[in-house]
Amino acid sequence: QKETLAGLKNGTVDIVIGTHRLLQRDIAFKSLGLLVVDEEHRFGVRHKERIKELKKMVDVLTLTATPIPRTLHLSLAGIRDLSIIQTPPMDRQSIEVVLARFGPRVIREAIEKEIERGGQVFFVHNRVRDIDRIAEFLRSLVPAARVGVGHGQMKDEAIEMVMSDFVSGRLNVLVTTTIIESGIDIPAANTIIINRADRFGLAELYQIKGRVGRSREKAFAYLLTPAEEVLSDVARQRLRAIQELSELGAGFRIAAQDLESRGAGNLLGKQQSGHIAAVGIDLYTQMMEEAMAELRGEEVREETDTIINFRASAFLPDDYIADPSLRLAAYKEIAGTVSELDLASIADGLRDRYGALPEQAANLLAIMEVKIAAGRARVARIDAGPKSASITFSEDAKVPPDRVMALLKRSSGKIKFVPEYTLQIVLPDPSLATAAAAVKKCLQELF
Structure with missing residues (x-):
């Protein structure tokens, strides 16, 4: 690491690939010209602004399936350029989303159906304190399943061993947390079961759902919730949106709906979301576009409501x-x-x-x-x-x-x-x- 950091400082390193470590104050660049931020939704405003502090004129390319509200709004308002990749990989199929109440029958059928066709299953349970109990429940529910557990509080060696067993096929059901949200690509895993899906955000659900369906096989995502009367109106809207927007390349529409429900935050501040319900995203974006046009000296003509x-x-x-x-x-x-x-x-x-x-x-x-x-x-x-x-x-x-x-x-x-x-x-x-x-x-x- 010392050699790489020295190379950044003296210019002998042209391209560096790193984590949040590159954002720390002891990192110096001789001539930073381009910043590529992958999985942009996992970075905060402070992180991205810190990079831009290093050099006044830095070109920034952010990559994400679901841009955060602030970034999407900057693009819609014309402050940043936007490019959408809508062509899916060849033979890729959309993921079928099933919304169901938590129950043994639906879980057993989902796991057995995937195992019978030789595939693997992610079971997302985002509470570490009782994740082992859930794993035992699945073992008793589906005796034929080879169940493993992986979460962020495990030692590096233990989680590496579990992931290795899952990738190699020695395990066919992995009970895990949201650590699989990004960076996981296992073509044989084509069913994901998300417990208490009502507790996840819209973009987060879309990202987790994307861990399956990465091959030619038809993939399934089961969103498990408690009784209908327990769900809030906001949770119902999120789950309905993720179920309706299940076609390939729907990430942009998911992000747009997230922007409308959460707001755009502050354009010049640190908030990445904030309420704009008073006017709605369409009118708010139109107002921003008109303001930008006025600043550029362009004629702003109001459209007539015919x-x-x-x-x-x-x-x-x-x-x-x-x-x-x-x-x-x-x-x-x-x-x-x-x-x-x-x-x-x-x-x-x-x-x-x-x-x-x-x-x-x-x-x-x-x-x-x-x-x-x-x-x-x-x-x-x-x-x-x-x-x-x-x-x-x-x-x-x-x-x-x-x-x-x-x-x-x-x-x-x-x-x-x-x-x-x-x-x-x-x-x-x-x-x-x-x-x-x-x-x-x-x-x-x-x-």
């Missing part, structure tokens, strides 16, 4: 999404969409989960798509009847006169400009799809 009146049924039917909470979550996601690309992604997600879109749901998404385009164009309201649709612009809308004249000329009388800043479009048929397409096309040609 009133849309299409004479058609537009909603999510009860027989399409039966669960009221899931239906409400879908409405919230649709209402918060700010781009056509995001809306298309939501539509794909609905089809994957619930099947083909019924007419009412398709109408809702079509109206939302029109609303997004209309908001950018400063449209005050849009009305559509069986024969025509009208687009009324707000008084401060900057509609290019030359494009309006060109549009009217090309339409051969099917589009007219009438008083009160309104365009009137003749429709070939009374369907909502036709009206929405005509309005969108008109706005695209004008802006």
Whole structure:
């Protein structure tokens, strides 16, 4: 270690890989240019700011599946760049998440199912004082299981021996704590059982769940909880989120939900989370983006909340999404969409989960798509009847006169400009799809 530290100081070492040891005050760098922080969520603000103190101009690359709220917010606000890797390894499958009450039957079935296919099981119990009792319970419950125990309070030699036995296959069930949260990659381990999952944070659950499913085999994560009435509302929301967001690459969405529930903390302080429930993450991020644009001297234009009146049924039917909470979550996601690309992604997600879109749901998404385009164009309201649709612009809308004249000329009388800043479009048929397409096309040609 002395030789490495000396090399850092005199410049003979170009790249150093280390732990928190590199953050201590006795470490000196001759010319630090790039800092790569892996598993960023495990580092505190003080740690990262300490590295940046060493040299004023340091490029920082942080890697994580679930960024902490403060870091994610800095990226969403445009203060830091963000790059998302969404392509999973070849043949990798998503992890099936099962939410269940703690009980012998579900535990036995989960372990036996994995052992029968030649795999291994993690059983996460995050209380060291009774972890051995849990191991004995599993041995009596599944006699065929070869059970070992590993936790952070064991001596280095003992835990190394247990992990070696598990990696080699001599053990097929490992009762452990959250020490497996990162740095563990065992392809044969494809079932994880998390006891008292209600006591874990959202990002923490996602990280622990990721210890399985690291091969081509289908993996399972069992989140065990006590009786439903014991759970707090916050715990229920966390568990529901981890169950719903189980597809590959969902870490970013998990982190975004964590940001909304915990808050972003202080941008210039040491808090990595803090409440922003007063305005919500979408509005808060929008306010930050506008403030950043003003500081850069850019024009900030507020989008108009367009009133849309299409004479058609537009909603999510009860027989399409039966669960009221899931239906409400879908409405919230649709209402918060700010781009056509995001809306298309939501539509794909609905089809994957619930099947083909019924007419009412398709109408809702079509109206939302029109609303997004209309908001950018400063449209005050849009009305559509069986024969025509009208687009009324707000008084401060900057509609290019030359494009309006060109549009009217090309339409051969099917589009007219009438008083009160309104365009009137003749429709070939009374369907909502036709009206929405005509309005969108008109706005695209004008802006």
